[in-house]
Amino acid sequence: GIQVEQSPPDLILQEGANSTLRCNFSDSVNNLQWFHQNPWGQLINLFYIPSGTKQNGRLSATTVATERYSLLYISSSQTTDSGVYFCAGVNYGGSQGNLIFGKGTKLSVKP
Amino acid sequence: DTGVSQDPRHKITKRGQNVTFRCDPISEHNRLYWYRQTLGQGPEFLTYFQNEAQLEKSRLLSDRFSAERPKGSFSTLEIQRTEQGDSAMYLCASRTGPPEQFFGPGTRLTVL
Numbered sequence: 001g002i003q004v005e006q007s008p009p010d011l012i013l014q015e016g017a018n019s020t021l022r023c024n025f026s027d028s029v030n031n032l033q034w035f036h037q038n039p040w041g042q043l044i045n046l047f048y049i050p051s052g053t054k055q056n057g058r059l060s061a062t063t064v065a066t067e068r069y070s071l072l073y074i075s076s077s078q079t080t081d082s083g084v085y086f087c088a089g090v091n092y093g094g095s096q097g098n099l100i101f102g103k104g105t106k107l108s109v110k111p
Numbered sequence: 112d113t114g115v116s117q118d119p120r121h122k123i124t125k126r127g128q129n130v131t132f133r134c135d136p137i138s139e140h141n142r143l144y145w146y147r148q149t150l151g152q153g154p155e156f157l158t159y160f161q162n163e164a165q166l167e168k169s170r171l172l173s174d175r176f177s178a179e180r181p182k183g184s185f186s187t188l189e190i191q192r193t194e195q196g197d198s199a200m201y202l203c204a205s206r207t208g209p210p211e212q213f214f215g216p217g218t219r220l221t222v223l
Binding site for chain 1: 151200
């Protein structure tokens with residue numbers, strides 16, 4: 001099956017710093033999504049970004065589908081950005097649309 | 112528009128007991144997914160419904176697990192004869208035509 005690799009696995013930032021999280025796929029995927037999992041376990045939708053670039057406030061994401069990777073940019077980080085960030089995509093060749101997740105990037109933002 | 116809801120949020124049970132979880136998708140979302148997440152891992156797919164039809168099951172879904180979506184609205188996931196290895200967060204997601212999935216808050220299961 002498709003492998004999803006996220007890097008870095010852990011990231012510690014000082015408040016106000018910028019960061020880039022990366023997601024690599026071993027094969028072509030569709031319907032790429034980025035999520036933030038809060039301390040209570042809820043997955044919050046950040047971006048649905050099968051290709052191209054999107055921005056939402058301090059966050060932006062870019063997916064280059066032909067090269068099988070996606071990037072999540074966080075600018076001017078805040079302590080509330082702490083948590084685990086997941087990327088996930090769909091491989092329609094083998095499924096009915098279920099998402100395949102990476103192991104996540106755990107972000108800690110220090111005041 | 113309310114989001115996906117799940118009940119209960121937490122469940123503690125003893126090994127060998129049966130448990131049942133409920134998921135209410137976003138209204139008019141005809142597609143519903145169950146995932147399981149263990150500590151330090153991303154969620155893994157369990158099963159998929161389109162309306163009331165269960166169209167796909169992962170090999171993770173052993174014969175102790177059963178899921179239903181009787182009227183194409185809410186869904187239940189039952190685990191029989193729970194084992195300690197079943198301890199995990201069980202997540203439900205829904206979507207309609209557009210492929211973006213929306214997740215509920217999850218049910219955290221602890222098997223003692």
